[in-house]
Amino acid sequence: MIPVESRRDLRDFLTFTDELYAGEERFVPPLRATVRGWHRRGVRLFLLRRGGRVVARTTLHTDAALDARLGRETQLFGLTEFAEEAAEELFDGICAAGAAAGRKAVFGPVSLLPNQAGGVITSGFGERGFIDSAWNRPYYPAAYEAYGFGRRFESDTWICPVPPEPVFAFDDARMEAEELRVHRGDRRRVREQLPILREMLNASFAQLGYYTEISAGQLAEQTDGLAYLLDEALLLYLTKAGRPVAFVLCLPDISRFIAKIRGNLHFFHQLRLLATRSRYRREAVLIVKGTVPGEQGHGYMRLLSRELHEGLRRGGYHTLRSTYVERDNPGSAAQYLAMGGRPLHGYTFYDKDLP
Numbered sequence: 001m002i003p004v005e006s007r008r009d010l011r012d013f014l015t016f017t018d019e020l021y022a023g024e025e026r027f028v029p030p031l032r033a034t035v036r037g038w039h040r041r042g043v044r045l046f047l048l049r050r051g052g053r054v055v056a057r058t059t060l061h062t063d064a065a066l067d068a069r070l071g072r073e074t075q076l077f078g079l080t081e082f083a084e085e086a087a088e089e090l091f092d093g094i095c096a097a098g099a100a101a102g103r104k105a106v107f108g109p110v111s112l113l114p115n116q117a118g119g120v121i122t123s124g125f126g127e128r129g130f131i132d133s134a135w136n137r138p139y140y141p142a143a144y145e146a147y148g149f150g151r152r153f154e155s156d157t158w159i160c161p162v163p164p165e166p167v168f169a170f171d172d173a174r175m176e177a178e179e180l181r182v183h184r185g186d187r188r189r190v191r192e193q194l195p196i197l198r199e200m201l202n203a204s205f206a207q208l209g210y211y212t213e214i215s216a217g218q219l220a221e222q223t224d225g226l227a228y229l230l231d232e233a234l235l236l237y238l239t240k241a242g243r244p245v246a247f248v249l250c251l252p253d254i255s256r257f258i259a260k261i262r263g264n265l266h267f268f269h270q271l272r273l274l275a276t277r278s279r280y281r282r283e284a285v286l287i288v289k290g291t292v293p294g295e296q297g298h299g300y301m302r303l304l305s306r307e308l309h310e311g312l313r314r315g316g317y318h319t320l321r322s323t324y325v326e327r328d329n330p331g332s333a334a335q336y337l338a339m340g341g342r343p344l345h346g347y348t349f350y351d352k353d354l355p
Contacts (some may be wrong), residue, residue, distance in 0.1 A: 001058070001094035010036070013045050013231060015330070016054045016248035017081055018262055020137075026128040027135045028255045029263035032109065043112065048082070048090050056082035056090040060097050061112060065212040070081070074351070075101060077108035078118055080179060081136075087143035092299050100355050107351040109134075113211040114153065114349055116218070119324060120144065123346035124157075128284055133157055133322050134347065141348075149350035153210050155324035158333070160341030162317050170307040178240055180300075182307055185235025194219055196237060198341040200247050204290030208326070229254065229277070233311030234284060236304050246300040248289035248308055253321065254280045283313055286322040289332075289346070305335055 004013050014032050021027040038059070039045055048056035058080040067073050075098030082090050090354070100108045110118035119134045122141045129135025145151075174180060185193065198219050205211040234250035254273065257280060261269050275281075291301050312320065324347040325332045336342075 001046040001048050001056075001090070001097075004047060009039055009047060010039060010045070012054050014263075015045055016047075016057050019054075020081055020083065025256075025259060026125075028129045028131060028133075030117070031258070031265050032263045033265060034035075034221075035079065038068075038112065045079075045092070048086055050086070050095065051331045055078075055086035056092065058094060058109075059111070060094065062103075063113060063212065066107075066210075066299045067279050068115060069209065069212055070105075070107065073099075073102065075103040075106045075240065075354075076110050076112070078111040079104060080109040082143070084137070084139045084143065088147060091144075091147045091149075094096040095352065095354060103354060105351055105353050106190060106354070107349065110349065113212060113343075115205065115208075115212060115214065119155075119347050119349055121157075121345040122151075122154075122348055124344050125218040127159070127304040127344050128255070129345075130157075130321050131258060132249070132255055132287055133321075133345070135345070144350045147352070149352045151348040152351050153298065153319040153326055153349050155326045156333070156343035157324050158322040158336040158341050158343045159344040159349055160322070160336050160339040162312045162320055163309060163339055164313070166306055166309065168302045168309070168335075170303040170306055179242070180276075180303070181239050182304070183237050183239065185230050185232040187230055187232065190230065193235070193237075197245050197249065200237065200292055201288065201290060204296075207295075208255050213300075228348040231281065231284075231311070233315055236311075238300055238304055240295065240300075244292070246289075246291040246304055248301070248304045249287045250284045250308065250320070251287055252277065252280045253283040253285045256280070256286075262280055282317055283321065284312060284317050286320055301335070301347065309339075 002011050014035060017027065017029050044060045046058050046060060047054050061076050063076060077094050081121045094106055108118065109120065117132055120140050121134050123134055125138045198214060198216065202213045229251055231252055237247035238245055257273055289301065321344065324334060
């Protein structure tokens with residue numbers, strides 16, 4: 001593997017998937033501006049070339065908070081794409097880099113952390129990918145596992161029809177009795193609302209094995225451009241006596257647009273998206289939802305789900321996809337089942353001990 005150093009290297013890194021997934025509409029690339037930003041901040045990007053042709057790419061990075069979560073010093077890798085015949089050589093390079101740095105294991109693919117993006121799909125290859133989720137060639141899981149990687153945090157993404165009638169009930173008499181208030185997104189106040197969401201997000205996900213606290217900077221980066229994409233009816237949070245207790249964030253599904261422009265959301269394409277965004281308000285992606293500890297089990301997510309589905313119906317959406325839900329989290333999956341949903345992609349991360 002060689003590090004990305006020149007402009008040509010970076011261009012080859014960004015465009016490698018154009019060749020690997022040529023003619024494939026199910027793959028949704030990461031935004032090129034995001035990858036360039038990581039590169040400027042010092043995230044190491046690598047290419048594997050054969051005869052001058054790129055056959056694989058990856059990133060190598062570490063995170064002290066995730067090390068503490070996983071209980072060992074771990075070499076992280078991400079944005080990992082490869083031609084089938086290049087898998088072993090790529091994995092050799094990743095593991096060698098981890099061993100040379102004194103790491104105890106390798107873990108990935110994560111971009112840059114598992115609570116941000118990454119993963120490998122292990123089934124559902126006939127279903128297209130979508131923003132904030134993975135899609136890969138069917139040979140990927142077999143390649144990882146033949147090399148000795150083991151699955152971690154097995155999950156599923158979900159797809160649900162938007163029900164024509166409400167499926168979640170909530171006793172509205174509780175609204176006044178418990179001082180409950182539902183708040184909606186506001187494009188003009190997104191910067192004010194993000195800290196409220198971040199506090200609930202970190203609290204409600206803290207018990208998950210892969211989760212590390214999201215900083216204000218990380219959340220700002222992940223939600224860059226949220227204001228102009230936001231459908232205000234699909235960002236909801238609940239307060240109880242003025243205290244935030246639950247939230248849900250959905251976005252219009254612009255995956256087909258991002259795939260069409262190959263992740264190159266430059267200024268002209270941003271204008272195109274703004275001009276045509278009504279086309280992308282038929283399908284939505286549930287990015288994240290949660291209830292803070294101490295308030296779980298009180299039905300508050302059912303209330304938000306009821307309000308969310310009303311917003312989806314009024315907005316003309318017919319399909320909702322969800323980013324991955326761990327298989328040992330049946331509470332989240334139960335809501336999708338109630339909507340008539342089904343698992344879309346099997347999903348996993350991979351790790352491997354180093355000698």
